[in-house]
Each structure stands twice: as structure tokens, then as C-alpha cells.
Amino acid sequence: MSLADQPPAAALVFQTLLAHGPLTRAEVGRRTGLTAGAITKVATPLLADGWITELGRPVVERASGRPATLIAVRAERARFVGVKVTGDELIGVLADLTAQPLATARAPLGSRDVGTVVLAIARLVTRLREEAGAAQDGAVHSIGVTISGDVDGQTGTVSYSPFLDWRRVPLAHLVETATGTPTVVENDVRALTVAEQWFGAGVxxxxxxxxxxxxxxxxxxxxxxxxxxxxxxxxxxxxxxxxxxxxxxxxxxxxxxxxxxxxxxxxxxxxxxxxxxxxxxxxxxxxxxxxxxxxxxxxxxxxxxxxxxxxxxxxxxxxxxxxxxxxxxxxxxxxxxxxxxxxxxxxxxxxxxxxxxxxRPLPFEEWARGGAAVAAQHLFAPVK
Amino acid sequence: MSLADQPPAAALVFQTLLAHGPLTRAEVGRRTGLTAGAITKVATPLLADGWITELGRPVVERASGRPATLIAVRAERARFVGVKVTGDELIGVLADLTAQPLATARAPLGSRDVGTVVLAIARLVTRLREEAGAAQDGAVHSIGVTISGDVDGQTGTVSYSPFLDWRRVPLAHLVETATGTPTVVENDVRALTVAEQWFGAGVxxxxxxxxxxxxxxxxxxxxxxxxxxxxxxxxxxxxxxxxxxxxxxxxxxxxxxxxxxxxxxxxxxxxxxxxxxxxxxxxxxxxxxxxxxxxxxxxxxxxxxxxxxxxxxxxxxxxxxxxxxxxxxxxxxxxxxxxxxxxxxxxxxxxxxxxxxxxRPLPFEEWARGGAAVAAQHLFAPVK
Structure with a gap:
């Protein structure tokens, strides 16, 4: 099942669970404005395909006083690599679906040449996969690369990066070709903001x-x-x-x-x-x-x-x-x-x-985590 | 039926129709992220109680190529008065549910004293009702008063208005008492922005x-x-x-x-x-x-x-x-x-x-219309 084929309401339910953690269906309804019927309809395929799960012990709903089951994102269902590119270093993190880090790694950049950077990103992704993959399945769903400057997330193009002196670099395409893994690109500060909104001081x-x-x-x-x-x-x-x-x-x-x-x-x-x-x-x-x-x-x-x-x-x-x-x-x-x-x-x-x-001092690993969060966001077509 | 008792999805459907005009149910679905089932569920009571209507002639849906019925807000279902308060004048408009003006009127303010202004608003509302009410039912659902300065729309309080030299005036409550009609208060520029978003250069x-x-x-x-x-x-x-x-x-x-x-x-x-x-x-x-x-x-x-x-x-x-x-x-x-x-x-x-x-030169009547739009927005609890 591809999540991108799911109705927009599925993205809304999923992102609400990502941002807020486990919720009852009624709480999801209050936060999304979806009816109980709509939530059941979108949750059923998400449950069947393992994207979300029902937690074992029911809780007592405040509003109704009745027991209700919590639903939550299944963190282990997919993995993402986030990479923050600076002028002289790559910082990478392998994260689960809730952007919890499973492995981190850094790699110095010998040059700011596009080819060199793309190759270094591909090597870093391989390292992160190997590091975490020994014990478990090492498949990576997608990669999120973050970089300062004017970045067009829709097309995956770095329009202008002053620090790397790049103009109109189709970075998502280049990294995809080098790694064989779908890749998204986002401005680094916006990506960090997504991570702070989902998991940090913005929750x-x-x-x-x-x-x-x-x-x-x-x-x-x-x-x-x-x-x-x-x-x-x-x-x-x-x-x-x-x-x-x-x-x-x-x-x-x-x-x-x-x-x-x-x-x-x-x-x-x-x-x-x-x-x-x-x-x-x-x-x-x-x-x-x-x-x-x-x-x-x-x-x-x-x-x-x-x-x-x-x-x-x-x-x-x-x-x-x-x-x-x-x-x-x-x-x-x-x-x-x-x-x-x-x-x-x-x-x-x-x-x-x-x-x-x-x-809030945030090490570059947190910025890289922002890349993983943006990649996870792209599981669905963006909510209009 | 009170719209405030409807689920949040109803507000979403209604406000989408207000902003975009008549749409097919499929178009509403694309714009709101609601499933077809959810839209049918919320549209049924809105249709039954006359808040929305199905337009007679079906259109051919671009996506499916099949004929589909347009649904639209019933403009005549409810009326609102919008009032813009300036330092020396009131500008009022009586508008339908889509904030189309049915009558307008102005009244000079003899003084900026709270009691004087509230009384003048009440008189203006009566005038607007009479002007439009002769031929039709003159009932007004609610009043939206807009005023410059620091306004708390949630409590209907003017926290500070430099031009009127008001502080902590519970204006919504005072106008409600004087007119017997539910009243909301909003900052005038924000209200005008709502009007531009729904009906003006922001559509x-x-x-x-x-x-x-x-x-x-x-x-x-x-x-x-x-x-x-x-x-x-x-x-x-x-x-x-x-x-x-x-x-x-x-x-x-x-x-x-x-x-x-x-x-x-x-x-x-x-x-x-x-x-x-x-x-x-x-x-x-x-x-x-x-x-x-x-x-x-x-x-x-x-x-x-x-x-x-x-x-x-x-x-x-x-x-x-x-x-x-x-x-x-x-x-x-x-x-x-x-x-x-x-x-x-x-x-x-x-x-x-x-x-x-x-x-875009916008006469004060447009600002008053913003008040009517904000009152119409309050038909539903605000969408979270």
C-alpha cells in the first residue's frame, strides 16, 4: 500500500498521531475535525498495513467516561535518513517513523563540488544503514537532505546556497540516482522547525x-x-x-x-x-x-x-x-x-x-533529524 | 438546529463553500481533505435545515467526466449586521449569509463615551433592520462590531482602543444587552482581512x-x-x-x-x-x-x-x-x-x-462588511 494513494484525511490522522502521540479515536476527531466514521474509514487500511497500531490497554475517555482504545503510529514501520549539509561537513541520522534516532554519523567534506557532496551523502547513507542494519532490516524508506539557502522543496532543487556556492542544483534527483532511494530536499531551518513542532520545544x-x-x-x-x-x-x-x-x-x-x-x-x-x-x-x-x-x-x-x-x-x-x-x-x-x-x-x-x-542549543544531529522528519512528512502528498 | 452543535467537519465544508462558491461534493472533498462519506454525513443536516442547497443543473466533473450536482451556501438563510466604529462615525451594513450587502447606513458619533457609542450602534442596527425588513423578514442572526486597536475576539472585549481612548470595554456584552442580538467584536483590520479572503482580492x-x-x-x-x-x-x-x-x-x-x-x-x-x-x-x-x-x-x-x-x-x-x-x-x-x-x-x-x-481603495462600508463576515464565521465554533 502506498500512503500517497490514501485520501488526504489519512494524512491528517497520521500527522496528528505523529505530533501528539497515542490518542483515542475521539481525540483524533476533536483535533482533526473528522467524523468518527471518516476516522474509522481511513484508519482501517493504515492498521491493516501496519502504519498505525492499537495500544493494548484501553483508557477511560474523559468526555464520555467510557473505555476507549488508543491508536498510535508504529515507529518501526519505516526508516528515514536525514542529512544536514554544512559548508565542510555532513551530519547524518537514521531515524524511525517518529524521527527517533537509531544511528548517527558525521563525514567531512573534502570539497563543495556537487559531485563530491552527492557521493559523500551516498556513502554516509550506506554507513548509517550498515550501522543499524546488522541486527534488523536495514531498508530506508526515503532520505531527507537539508541545506541552508533558497531551496525548492517541491522540485527538490537547491535554487541558491551561498555557503556551498550552488545555484539550481537538482539535489534530490542526484541523491536518488546515487542511492537508489527516494529523496526530498528542504531548507535546513524549515526542516528543523518541523522537528521542533513534532518532537521539540514547539509541541x-x-x-x-x-x-x-x-x-x-x-x-x-x-x-x-x-x-x-x-x-x-x-x-x-x-x-x-x-x-x-x-x-x-x-x-x-x-x-x-x-x-x-x-x-x-x-x-x-x-x-x-x-x-x-x-x-x-x-x-x-x-x-x-x-x-x-x-x-x-x-x-x-x-x-x-x-x-x-x-x-x-x-x-x-x-x-x-x-x-x-x-x-x-x-x-x-x-x-x-x-x-x-x-x-x-x-x-x-x-x-x-x-x-x-x-x-535551546540544538546539535547538528537535531538538524539532521529535521531532514528525517521532512522525509516522513512526504509519506503523504502534502495536505492542502 | 444550531450550527454550533455541528461537528467541526461541518464548519470546514460550510466555510469552503463560503470562500469558493458552489462546488461539487468531490471538489469539497479535495479542498477539505474529507472523505465522500464524511461530506454526505455533514451535508445532510445542513441541506435539511436550509443552510446549504443543491443547485438545479448538474455540471460535468473534470476529474471523473461524470455529471455531478453543485452544492452552495443559501445566502438568504441568515442575516448579519456589520458595524465599523471610527473615532467620529459608525458605518453599518446589513448583509446576507455570503456577506452581500442588503442595506448600508452611517451615523455620526456625538461623543466617544461608551454608553453613547453603544446606543448609537443599537439605533443603527434598528435602522438597517427597518430599511431591509419592509419587504422581507428582518430578523438578524448576529452583529459583528469592528474597531481598531487591541481587541479580544474570544471575550468580545476592547482591551485598548487609542482612537476612542477605551480600555477594557466589554463591548460585545454591551451591544448584546442594548440590541437583544448576539454580538461579536473583532479588530477592524482582521475583520476586513476575513472579508477580502472570502470575497475580495484574497480569494x-x-x-x-x-x-x-x-x-x-x-x-x-x-x-x-x-x-x-x-x-x-x-x-x-x-x-x-x-x-x-x-x-x-x-x-x-x-x-x-x-x-x-x-x-x-x-x-x-x-x-x-x-x-x-x-x-x-x-x-x-x-x-x-x-x-x-x-x-x-x-x-x-x-x-x-x-x-x-x-x-x-x-x-x-x-x-x-x-x-x-x-x-x-x-x-x-x-x-x-x-x-x-x-x-x-x-x-x-x-x-x-x-x-x-x-x-485597493476600500470604503468603510467594506470594513463594515468585514464585521458581517466575522459574525457569519462565528456561526460555528472556530475550527481548531
């Missing part, structure tokens, strides 16, 4: 924003249980909000972008100017700031101010329940956290300031 | 933003068929995005807000400074700019630049298919349109610049 929230700070500054927006993808493929580009109030030129060619002030690269450059040391590294800038160097501390503070303005813009427009801050930049978060919170509080409009801001 | 779009320019600057965001309401009640506050790059103080007390540069009031104030004429009105500023006064033209140009930055922020974060610009400020739109488009094009990130920008 159960009506809306949240995941902001990642590092070499680039991006965001994934989850509203009403769906990650916003943008009508033209662009969304969550918080790094290019024009709140920088500076003449510094951004990687995108514009001035005034958040990234031009608050990215790792921008902080390093500004710290070099502030100290007059053209060789200063980010690590040294962090150390100097911790040692109390006022000029370097001011650079971090300025980055925090601009980040605070960007978060306020997100809160004023979307009003998310929570903003999660992650990315490699959170390692030095203590240097600008106070300024972020202060500026956010100053510029969030009215009750938008009630938005909960949490910091 | 059929995956996402759009409605930006209103005038005494205040606000926005409604529609994503995936739903108007974003914000977890804490705040959303679409484009007027308070911190992109102004100025020390001018906003009505909210902050500096750097869009409203502090581009609202009607801000433009007038800046034109007074530029000309040295402390009595200059907005109308005179527009006339001077049309006459080529460089100093006043620069004020409009600056407002256009800041508006362009704000629209780019919306496009970069949400990636809407279209941005609709409306509000009383569009009367002088020619004075800053070029600057808006130029700045937008400069700061929209990548394909986000493909977002369609349209200008």
Missing part, C-alpha cells in the same frame, strides 16, 4: 518561531501546526529584515540587514575594527568580551540590539506563543542575551511582549 | 497581507486560509515594526516605528516642520506636494521608503502571494507609490520580491 503550541543564529541568521515560523513556506519559496528570512540601522553591507548586497550586524562573520569583522586587530577570530572576540574589553562588548551588545529588533518584528507581525533561539551563535549567547531581551521588551507591541523567549 | 490565494494606511497603519495576514490572530492577541502590527530609522516618537511611546513616519498624522506633522507652517493640514500637504513643493514631496517620499521597508519585512518573513494596500491613506498613494515599490524591490529577499503588490 502543542499554536504558533512559534525558531530563530537560528550563526554564520547566517534564519527563522522557521510554525502557525496553526504548519511551517510557513512562503508563496514564492521565501519565508522566515529574519536575517534580511531591514532593522540593522547601519551602512554595513550584507552578503545579500543590501545595507541595513540583521545579518550584516549580528552574524558570526559580521561580529568578527566589527570586533576586528573595534580592536584594530585584523586577525582576530570569533573565539578570541568572545574571550576578549568575557575578559571585559569594552569595545568588543559593545559589538556584541549592538548585535543583541539588532536581534532584539528582529524578534520584536516577528512578535508584532505574527504574535507567536514562543520564540526559540538556537544555532551555533547561542554558544556566545550570554554576551548579548540581556540586550536582546531589553530591546525586545522595548519594541514588542502591547501583549506581543508576553511571547516566551527560550534558548 | 483563492495561499497567503496574503492586507496593509491599511491612514491614521494608523495596520495589517491582516492570511496564511493557508486563516487570518493570523497572534497567540497573545497581537498580530499584523506593521505600524510598529522598528524600521523607521528616526527619533520621532510614535503614539505607542517608542521611537523608530513605521507609524511615527508614515501615518497621516506623522506626515502632516513632518510637512508642518518642512514648510514652517504650523497650521498645515494633510489635504494642503497633498496639494503642495502635487504642486511640486520639494520639501513636502520629500516627506511623502520618506514615508514611502519606510512603508517599503515594512512591506519587505512582511515579504521576507511570510512570503505572501500578494500584498493589498488599502486604507484612507491610499487617496494620496500616488505621492509615495514609486518610493514604496523601489524600496520594496531593494529589500525583498530573493524570490520574495515576486510578491504582487496591489492598491
Amino acid at each position: 502543542g503550541l499554536s504558533s512559534f518561531a525558531l530563530v537560528t543564529v550563526g554564520a547566517g541568521i534564519g527563522a522557521g515560523l510554525s502557525i496553526g501546526g504548519r511551517v510557513v513556506s512562503g508563496a514564492h519559496g521565501v519565508s522566515g528570512e529574519i536575517g534580511h529584515l531591514p532593522v540593522g540601522g547601519t551602512d554595513r553591507t550584507c552578503t545579500c548586497g543590501n545595507t541595513g540587514c540583521v545579518e550584516a550586524v549580528a552574524s558570526t562573520h559580521a561580529i568578527t569583522e566589527q570586533a576586528r575594527q573595534a580592536t584594530g586587530d585584523p586577525e582576530l577570530t570569533m573565539a578570541e572576540a568572545v574571550r576578549r568580551a568575557h575578559d571585559g574589553d569594552a569595545a568588543v562588548r559593545a559589538v556584541f551588545s549592538r548585535a543583541g540590539h539588532v536581534m532584539g529588533l528582529a524578534l520584536a518584528a516577528v512578535a508584532n507581525l505574527i504574535g507567536p506563543e514562543r520564540i526559540i533561539i538556537s544555532g551555533e551563535g547561542v554558544a556566545s549567547y550570554d554576551l548579548y542575551a540581556d540586550q536582546i531581551r531589553q530591546t525586545f521588551a522595548d519594541h514588542a507591541f502591547g501583549a506581543a511582549a508576553d511571547c516566551d523567549i527560550v534558548v | 483563492g490565494l495561499s497567503s496574503f497581507a492586507l496593509v491599511t494606511v491612514g491614521a494608523g497603519i495596520g495589517a491582516g495576514l492570511s496564511i493557508g486560509g486563516r487570518v493570523v490572530s497572534g497567540a497573545h492577541g497581537v498580530s499584523g502590527e506593521i505600524g510598529h515594526l522598528p524600521v523607521g530609522g528616526t527619533d520621532r516618537t510614535c503614539t505607542c511611546g517608542n521611537t523608530g516605528c513605521v507609524e511615527a513616519v508614515a501615518s497621516t498624522h506623522a506626515i502632516t506633522e513632518q510637512a508642518r516642520q518642512a514648510t514652517g507652517d504650523p497650521e498645515l493640514t494633510m489635504a494642503e500637504a497633498v496639494r503642495r506636494a502635487h504642486d511640486g513643493d520639494a520639501a513636502v514631496r520629500a516627506v511623502f517620499s520618506r514615508a514611502g521608503h519606510v512603508m517599503g521597508l515594512a512591506l519587505a519585512a512582511v515579504a521576507n518573513l511570510i512570503g505572501p502571494e500578494r500584498i493589498i494596500i488599502s486604507g484612507e491613506g491610499v487617496a494620496s498613494y500616488d505621492l509615495y507609490a514609486d518610493q514604496i515599490r523601489q524600496t520594496f524591490a531593494d529589500h525583498a529577499f530573493g524570490a520574495a520580491a515576486d510578491c504582487d503588490i496591489v492598491v
